[in-house]
Amino acid sequence: MISALTPDLVENQTASAKEIEVRKASMADIPQLLELINGYAAKGIMLPRTEFEMSENMRDFMVAFDGNKLAGCGAMHFYSPTMGEVRSLAVAESHKTNGIGRLIVDSLIYEAKMYGLDAVFAFTYVPGFFARVGFHEVERGELPLKAWKDCLRCPKFHACDEIAVVRELRPHRRPQRQELPPVLGVDDGFVILLPTVLRG
Numbered sequence: 001m002i003s004a005l006t007p008d009l010v011e012n013q014t015a016s017a018k019e020i021e022v023r024k025a026s027m028a029d030i031p032q033l034l035e036l037i038n039g040y041a042a043k044g045i046m047l048p049r050t051e052f053e054m055s056e057n058m059r060d061f062m063v064a065f066d067g068n069k070l071a072g073c074g075a076m077h078f079y080s081p082t083m084g085e086v087r088s089l090a091v092a093e094s095h096k097t098n099g100i101g102r103l104i105v106d107s108l109i110y111e112a113k114m115y116g117l118d119a120v121f122a123f124t125y126v127p128g129f130f131a132r133v134g135f136h137e138v139e140r141g142e143l144p145l146k147a148w149k150d151c152l153r154c155p156k157f158h159a160c161d162e163i164a165v166v167r168e169l170r171p172h173r174r175p176q177r178q179e180l181p182p183v184l185g186v187d188d189g190f191v192i193l194l195p196t197v198l199r200g
């Protein structure tokens with residue numbers, strides 16, 4: 001039952017090297033979340049978040065704590081009755097390569113299954129990590145149009161080098177590929193195009 005999805009259900013998971021608690025985030029975690037996410041955003045590898053956005057989306061977030069220190073975080077954002085996005089996934093530099101990223105993704109996938117999603121996707125610069133946790137690369141056009149809304153405020157909108165990855169949760173119900181026009185939407189009379197994808 002979805003109403004039974006409480007922090008208790010996903011906490012007390014253990015990363016390989018240390019005792020790490022993974023649980024749903026709470027408002028008290030916002031300062032440490034902003035520090036972690038915006039630290040990576042300053043290096044151009046994540047989108048920056050504001051306190052307002054964090055509050056608005058706090059129910060999406062899982063956090064991993066090493067004692068009182070935030071070791072990592074990730075969010076599961078729902079886009080449709082069948083699709084969700086893993087976003088704001090980050091592990092502190094001091095805690096990388098200890099299995100914490102995997103723990104967080106596993107928790108988000110657990111939640112996605114509880115809610116009955118068919119598939120979960122992400123836009124990422126680290127497809128190698130996502131491959132290790134069960135995702136595979138797809139063409140961006142296969143993802144729901146709404147998933148592109150963050151692109152509008154991304155500094156790399158005209159030179160997008162993120163890779164789209166998907167993990168099917170119920171492969172027999174894999175969503176049909178959608179052929180989408182290269183238009184994101186119309187805003188204030190302006191046509192908004194999909195970001196320009198860099199091909200290596």
Ligand SMILES: CC(C)(COP(=O)(O)OP(=O)(O)OC[C@H]1O[C@@H](n2cnc3c(N)ncnc32)[C@H](O)[C@@H]1OP(=O)(O)O)[C@@H](O)C(=O)NCCC(=O)NCCS
Pocket residue numbers: 040045046087088089090091092095096097098099100101102103122123124125126127128129132133
């Ligand atoms: C990507 C990130 C979340 C990985 O977290 P992590 O805790 O270091 O990863 P884990 O230790 O759980 O690694 C799980 C597996 O992925 C592999 N892996 C980890 N980082 C990887 C990378 N950058 N490239 C390829 N494989 C990677 C690990 O070797 C491990 O493999 P295994 O299955 O053989 O054990 C972390 O490096 C990070 O926060 N990066 C900066 C922010 C970022 O890029 N976020 C992603 C936004 S979409």
